[in-house]
Every structure is written in structure tokens, then in C-alpha cells.
Amino acid sequence: TQLLEQSPQFLSIQEGENLTVYCNSSSVFSSLQWYRQEPGEGPVLLVTVVTGGEVKKLKRLTFQFGDARKDSSLHITAAQPGDTGLYLCAGVRGGKLIFGQGTELSVKP
């Protein structure tokens, strides 16, 4: 059983569509991070959310931390082919980063 459950696991959409990826847990996290990983590369940190209810925006990406700090979401507006990749959420547990299984996003032109 994963401590952090991401959904959906796979998402294939057309350019211009909106999408939301979810990261859920039954445990409280002091912070949650979102990473993007492209084929052949390591994950790259996109954002860290710390406060319950916090919303952060990064251009067309909107990240939200749940009020109870157990879940988070990533919303992409008007997706572009360049958004294609593996999106990972991660939380800290016992001083270590615990990762979700990831959401594989494919945006077709």
C-alpha cells in the first residue's frame, strides 16, 4: 500500500485541454512537493506547499494543499505537448521523502 496515492496513473489528452492530478493520503504531511520527470532525466522540483489550504501558481499550473494537509492537487490549464511527463507528488515522513507512484501525462498536439 502506497502512503501517497496518485490518480489517475495515466492521462492522455489533446493540446488545449485542462486536467487535474490528485495526490491523496490518510496521513498528515508537514509539506508536499510536486515534481516533473521527463524520460531519461531525474525529477525536477516544481513546487512545495506547506500550509493547509495553500494555493500556488506556476504559469498554467495550479497546486493546492488540502486543508487537513493530507492531500494535494495539480491543475494544468490549456495543456501543451511540452507538459508531457511523469508528475510525482512527495511528502516527508520521518525525515525522508516519500513519493507517490506518479501520473504519466501525455499531451498530443
Place this chain on the structure above:
Amino acid sequence: DSGVTQTPKHLITATGQRVTLRCSPRSGDLSVYWYQQSLDQGLQFLIQYYNGEERAKGNILERFSAQQFPDLHSELNLSSLELGDSALYFCASSVGQAYYNEQFFGPGTRLTVL
């Protein structure tokens, strides 16, 4: 380019063998982390070193060991390899030892055990 380098990029070996993966952290970073990424387990934390000392341990098998040298580069040693050890191995580095320090990931080493 994250500034973290890993060698080799690809490694193909046989069951029962031993391999060493190498990582050079970003200039100025004192912490090095090792992760394993496989299709079934996802990205899993293995071990962290800070300035040469082991700081945290994750799901690292006893057949695996790591060390960080005085010049801060790190090596991950995998022995008695099994088919299930085939995975991507990532190294990450950060300036400090605390979890809230941003980690920068290298490009990974793809290990294939035949």
C-alpha cells in the same frame, strides 16, 4: 542540467555480480541521496549522506551499501545482484541535511540485470 552527475548512464550485468554507481553532487552541496525507481515500486529512498556521514536510511537492502568520500562524491555498491534489482538509480544532492532543503536529481543510472 541539475549540476548532479552520475556515471555510468547505463549498466548491463548478470545475476550474482557486483556493480558500483558513482555520483558527484552539485558544487557546494553537502548532502547526497540515493533513490531507486522501478515500475512496480516507484521512486524509493535508499540512503542519505551528509558531509561523509550516513544521515538517514530508507528501504535499502543489506546487499546494497553506499559511502560519501571526502571530496563529497558518493558511490552506491550493489552486490549479489538479482533480476529484481533492475531499475533506475538516481542520486540527488542538497546544500543541507534537512528534508526541507531542495533536492536536485541527477540523470540516473539504468541498471539491467540479466
